[in-house]
Amino acid sequence: MDTFSIAGKTFASRLIIGSGKYPSHAVMVKAHEASGADMVTVAVRRVNISDRSKESLLDYIDTSKMFILPNTAGCYTADDAVRTARLGREAGLSNWVKLEVIGDERTLFPDNEALIEATRVLVLEGFVVLPYTSDDPVVCRKLEDAGAAAVMPLGAPIGSGLGIQNPNNIRIIREFSRVPVIVDAGVGTASDAAFAMELGADGVLMNTAIAGAQDPAAMAEAMKFAVRAGRLAHLAGRIPRKLYATASSPIEGLVGR
Amino acid sequence: MTITLNGDPFDISGPLTVSALLAKLEIDARRVAVEHNLVVIKRATFDDAIVREGDQVEIVNFVGGG
Numbered sequence: 001m002d003t004f005s006i007a008g009k010t011f012a013s014r015l016i017i018g019s020g021k022y023p024s025h026a027v028m029v030k031a032h033e034a035s036g037a038d039m040v041t042v043a044v045r046r047v048n049i050s051d052r053s054k055e056s057l058l059d060y061i062d063t064s065k066m067f068i069l070p071n072t073a074g075c076y077t078a079d080d081a082v083r084t085a086r087l088g089r090e091a092g093l094s095n096w097v098k099l100e101v102i103g104d105e106r107t108l109f110p111d112n113e114a115l116i117e118a119t120r121v122l123v124l125e126g127f128v129v130l131p132y133t134s135d136d137p138v139v140c141r142k143l144e145d146a147g148a149a150a151v152m153p154l155g156a157p158i159g160s161g162l163g164i165q166n167p168n169n170i171r172i173i174r175e176f177s178r179v180p181v182i183v184d185a186g187v188g189t190a191s192d193a194a195f196a197m198e199l200g201a202d203g204v205l206m207n208t209a210i211a212g213a214q215d216p217a218a219m220a221e222a223m224k225f226a227v228r229a230g231r232l233a234h235l236a237g238r239i240p241r242k243l244y245a246t247a248s249s250p251i252e253g254l255v256g257r
Numbered sequence: 258m259t260i261t262l263n264g265d266p267f268d269i270s271g272p273l274t275v276s277a278l279l280a281k282l283e284i285d286a287r288r289v290a291v292e293h294n295l296v297v298i299k300r301a302t303f304d305d306a307i308v309r310e311g312d313q314v315e316i317v318n319f320v321g322g323g
Contacts, residue, residue: 018323028321043322046263046315047289049282056288057319073322086297087317091290158323185323207323 002235004203006180007096007128009067013037014197015227016069016182017220018207025060027216032066035210035220041098043074044088063093069130071089071098076111078118078159085122097122098152098184098205099131101217108158113137116146120187132184135169137176148177152205155196156186159208163192167199174200190219197230198238258310269308276303278314289318 004011017037022028032040040061061068070088075081078101085097101118103111115131116139120141122129128149133139135153143151153173156162163186164170174181187193187206196204204227213219259266267272269278275298279286291298291306292315308314 018321020321022321022323041323042319044290044317044319047284047318049263049265049267049316053284056285057321068319070319071322083292083295086314087290088319089290090297090300091288091317091319117301151290205323213322 002231004180006130011038011067011203012127013039013224013227014203015193015223016041016184016203016205016229017210018205019057019061019162020207022216025055025057028211029060031210031216031220032061033220034217036224038065039069041069041071041205041207042092044070044084044091052065061203067096067244068092068094068135069096071132072100072118075100076102078114078121081114081118082121085118086125094128095126096149097129097130099129109154110134112136112142115139116142118149119143123191126203130182130207135166135173137169137172140181141176144177144179148179148183150202151177152182152184154185155183155192158185159212160186161184161188161192161209161212163188164195164199167195170196170199170201174202187223190222193223193226194230194233197227198233200234203227210246260308260311261313263315272307272309274280274304275306275308275314279303279316281307282316284316289316 013036015034015037016039018041070092072081072084081101090096101111101114119129130150131143131148132152140151155164166209182203182205183196183201184205187209193204210216210220
């Protein structure tokens with residue numbers, strides 16, 4: 001049985017999805033259903049005091065089927081990320097956090113130094129920490145040493161849809177890591193997700209690729225199959241690449257020879 | 258008296274519990290997390306934590322994100 005577990009908790013799907021940027025709650029609900037995912041990320045934000053008429057996100061996520069993973073998106077210091085993680089734990093149902101400490105506004109690349117520091121603090125406080133990190137095997141090893149329950153290297157900048165920019169690094173990170181490797185960010189379409197899984201990733205996390213598609217529910221279904229197909233292909237063991245052809249049909253018994 | 262609520266000045270008539278503050282704001286306590294002077298308040302203690310003049314209160318909830 002090919003099970004996917006993080007910190008002792010087993011998930012049915014290796015696809016982890018976001019809840020941001022959907023055109024409406026109704027579209028999100030359909031996409032979530034079609035994705036087959038059982039873990040969804042959410043952000044922690046101030047309640048609008050002057051206008052509280054907005055519906056609650058949790059009214060549109062079936063928490064009996066979906067595990068909620070609060071993030072620290074938008075935090076630029078370790079302190080802010082730790083603070084946000086603590087609030088997310090209290091607002092939510094678990095001690096899990098998708099840890100983000102951003103280092104640059106244009107690329108949204110992580111500040112890995114602050115990320116490692118925040119990981120250490122939160123692990124000591126009993127959090128299950130899933131850090132969003134650069135696709136750097138050394139940083140991933142340091143995060144694992146700091147107690148991260150998984151490492152989540154980016155495939156490309158958040159929301160860019162560029163696909164896996166450094167496949168070699170993802171493979172090396174998989175080789176180095178004793179914790180699950182989840183490719184987080186950069187997926188544009190189904191083949192990107194399949195490729196990440198073929199490289200050996202244990203899971204893929206995406207938001208924009210589904211929420212921003214013209215038909216989010218259809219893309220969510222495509223991602224479900226892509227992640228599964230990529231995983232199966234990885235386990236099956238692909239053939240070696242060769243420069244020249246090898247015939248698939250017998251070369252003996254040809255008519256006229 | 259004035260407190261700082263989610264970054265902005267906010268007037269209240271006097272010291273009150275976090276529960277009372279949430280009720281006054283018509284916020285469902287089960288859906289939010291509260292930070293009081295930089296310390297996260299456990300939901301079970303919303304009735305005990307007292308907000309006073311000059312205190313900083315953050316009230317957050319979950320929104321869509323990736």
